[in-house]
């Protein structure tokens with residue numbers, strides 16, 4: 001199956017494979033199934049995270065097309081933006097970020113790192129999903145630049161290839177029936193779509209379960225449908241006839257709390273338990289919510305005790321510094 005991916009341009013941006021290990025203390029404390037963790041918070045690119053895998057393929061395309069500038073969008077504390085700026089730095093590209101909201105009083109967390117890694121920031125007010133990008137693209141072109149738009153969250157077909165590769169990597173670390181569930185935070189869909197196809201291609205048997213972290217009420221299509229379309233589109237560029245259908249998609253919408261980026265008790269407890277019992281840092285927006293969901297499911301006996309669960313840490317801890325209220 002690696003031959004399916006090998007025809008795509010790719011640049012090396014991280015250190016792989018990322019570690020996989022049991023959460024012995026937390027598993028005992030919860031008295032449920034054994035939990036393991038896949039450490040994509042350790043991809044190595046400027047404090048790491050899941051976008052590193054996606055960017056290896058997306059920036060592979062940037063390099064193949066000889067572009068000299070990348071543009072992407074996100075929230076003020078976007079991990080995707082931070083990793084994109086870092087990736088651009090390693091390849092000698094200019095980077096423009098279109099960030100939702102307005103310049104905050106304190107430059108903290110991912111935003112501090114964006115500045116440190118070197119980029120031009122455009123504040124976009126209400127437009128937090130890149131609505132202002134086309135105008136910026138035209139402007140840069142007129143200035144003689146060769147700009148390239150990295151999609152929101154790195155979630156297009158090329159980005160999804162990163163998580164097909166991630167699942168291939170995982171399948172070389174475990175037996176294909178080792179885990180009953182793969183649990184992770186899902187938000188723009190590229191990770192989810194890649195894992196679904198990667199599972200199919202590697203024949204691993206665990207269920208791919210995304211914990212939705214964003215209510216996303218403005219979107220024109222339901223998130224589950226957008227993930228399915230991305231699975232189909234990605235399968236197409238691979239010439240892989242996927243058997244996946246939307247009815248099979250596992251997206252848990254139970255833990256949306258007060259919306260995107262609002263850390264409530266669920267997230268705070270998960271962050272605290274993981275820090276104090278495993279010495280592992282989660283983030284307030286994604287992994288705190290996903291782990292909070294997993295803990296809640298365990299407490300509500302959603303898993304058998306003899307199952308093994310894999311929690312995929314997708315990174316994000318730099319945002320903690322912008323959330324002092326997480327304590």
Ligand SMILES: *Cc1c(COP(=O)(O)O)cnc(C)c1O
Pocket residue numbers: 049050051079080153155185186187188189190191192283286287314315316
């Ligand atoms: C972006 C991100 C996710 C979600 O991944 P998608 O592919 O956008 O669904 C999860 N966790 C962290 C820390 C992220 O930065």
